[in-house]
Amino acid sequence: MMTNLALLIDAADHVATAFEPLAAGVVLDLKAGAQSYRVTLREPIPSGHKFAVTDIADGTEVRKYGASIGRATRLIDAGAHVHLHNLESLRGRGDLS
């Protein structure tokens, strides 16, 4: 069990951040405040990238640092990579205006 390879910043967060390249199948115990998760990675996570610590429904505002970092554009399963393919910004969207 590895606990120092990734960080859950805030108890309210949906995502944790990897600080080493992590392989699919790795099991991580993550804890922030009173909140804890055991997550099995569904795919490789590059260093610095995010993965879901819980299932995130399509359209959910995704939290990191305890705050919204955008919206899920599809269902994201716990342990999945979270990046441009399934998370979009809600701010400064002049492209949608």
Added chain:
Amino acid sequence: MNTSILGYPRADGSFGIRNHVAVIAAMDNVNPVVRRICDSVKGTVPICVAYGRGQFGADLAQHDRVLLGYATHPNVAAALIVGLEPVTAGRLAAAVEAAGRPVRVLDVQSMGGTVQAVAQGVRDAAALVIESSEIVRAPMPLSELVVGVECGASDATSGLTANSTTGMVADWIVNAGGVVVLSETDEIVGAETSLAARARTPEVARQLLSAVARLEALSDFQGLQLWPLGEDNIAGGLTTVEEKSLGAVRKGGTTTLQEVIGYGEKPTQKGLVFMDAPAPGVENIAALAAGGAHLILFNTGVGNPIGHPLSPTIKVTGNPKTAQDFSDNIDVDVSGILTSGQSLEQASEQLRDAMLKVACGRMTASEVLGDTEISISRIELGFVRHMREQAPELQA
């Protein structure tokens, strides 16, 4: 720890932490003349610009404001202004003189071409360097120190390591009576609420939120997504502007937001100040320095080498790979936060010590290697008119 610093006293009572003679191109077509003058005269720093011709209105005013800020920068003992024609160069030189700073001026047309202009420029610059060399360092109150904070080539480590470390140093500077200038409006989008909640007055909060609202109005005006993420940010794991901002804003620390100022403007308050300026590194440090920042704490995740020619720029990283692979360009390595259990307190003491040494004369990697550059932001004049007509309440 020794917390006293030594600076170069200026006639107006301020202090610099460097004693440069700045040779400033008023417009882009004399950049080669400026470079040749500086190649020939030790102790000079070239300030070369893009544009300066074909600029109008608020766009030109911003260009002029930045160059006046450089000519009267506390780290500048004297300035030589170089222009193509006498009117523009003379106008800038007159403003420098009115500010009580030593200045000389020449223009290439009056000199009869670049060869004569370089020859005269070398004489003028040499005289200014010799005069300035008499100024010696004297005790400088910490409360005189103005520090800009910036991050570039950010990644997922930036917010948690270097920016958090810088935030603690920022709080220390503010508590010592100095000024910290946080900036990068596109990197507070999504994190502005918490910053506005720390504003000294409701009016300061309104100004901060207006700066963000203007940027989102610009995104609408252009029909383009606000997108301050570079390919290196994305490869480093950052996905959205909100995520980048929540990490970036940490470098401003936790103190009261005293004031919001415009691009390249000088703070009028002590403490934490926000400057409304774009995030890209070279543009942003150009603005911070124009506002009188003595030095800049510049955090990098993936690795960004650039510094400002007048404001020593301390490169800080918390990314262990960058600390190792990009070490020629890193001044302070706080990657121990991730690799060896270094606390944020220890990291901030390390950064504070390095900052005070640089203030006293220790040179930074970008100063020694010459990785210094400026780029003055341009203003989209059509948007200025759009805002005046459509949202006058949001104007700065």
